Amino acid sequence: MTNRYYAEDRDEWVHGTVVWTFGWVLAGHTVQDVMWFTAPGPDGYPRRVTGSTVRHYDPAGKTWAIVWFSPAGTTTTLTGRAGDDGGIAQEGTDPRGRPIRWLFTDLTGASFRWLGYVSDDGGATWRLEQEMLARRR
Template sequence: MGLIEVLGASVTEPRAGLELYGRLVGAWDVNNRYRSLDSGEWTTGTAVWTFGWVLDGLAVQDVMWFTDRGADGYPVRRTGSTMRLYDPGAGLWHVVWFSPRGHTVTLTGRPGPDGGIEQEGRRLDGTPVRWTFEDVTAESFRWLGYTSPDDGTTWDLEQEMLARRRTAG
């Protein structure tokens, strides 16, 4: 049996506490807007963001494929993945995002206002980050990524993603 078969899990009804991220399971088409780390200019692109149950249905993992315009004008694809593991004793989620380029962010996830999700943590260089899921419905959500240059006093928006659930077919 291969890794994919043993990692993935079939969940028809999430266990208590797992609904926070479990409602995102499925595939989403995303319009992505982000600030370039090099130039500070805003760039747009698209992504396909797929969430699934893993580890016997006790965690939610995603894989995201971004498509941006390369320097030569042709599409460039990049990827990243996030693992979310629920801690029932603490009532929160341990969240780790990583990319093949060696970027890693460790966060804590919890319910946010109005049915959203709040995630806060730090990049490897110590920069505070705040990532939120807002306006979450069965068919769409808005994801916002912030960084703080002053250890959490102020927050700068660096990324916004608008997601719509992909329909079968």
């Protein structure tokens, strides 16, 4: 998949690729994914980082409990629900305490779009900080 994200420390958009795999775990009640991001580092050489998300569905509440974690120790928790447009909306806070919203949109049998938003004013306004365009194998 293609990936672009806003590097706040460099004040620029960085473009790269992602290999993103999904699988069922915990007797089919939970989805876990693993992502490998490749993008140019600050020195211009390719940099590769990884992370994983676990999403556990609560049928009574019709919500997903979501935890993203990375080897660097970053952990983010969110709550997911069906989106108004047939996608998936996930909301929580980032490690700095800012509200975040992650959306799966434009879902088809062959592709989807993932959007990551952050709010710097408590949720009054949102700005895009990451976009991934996926093509299924």
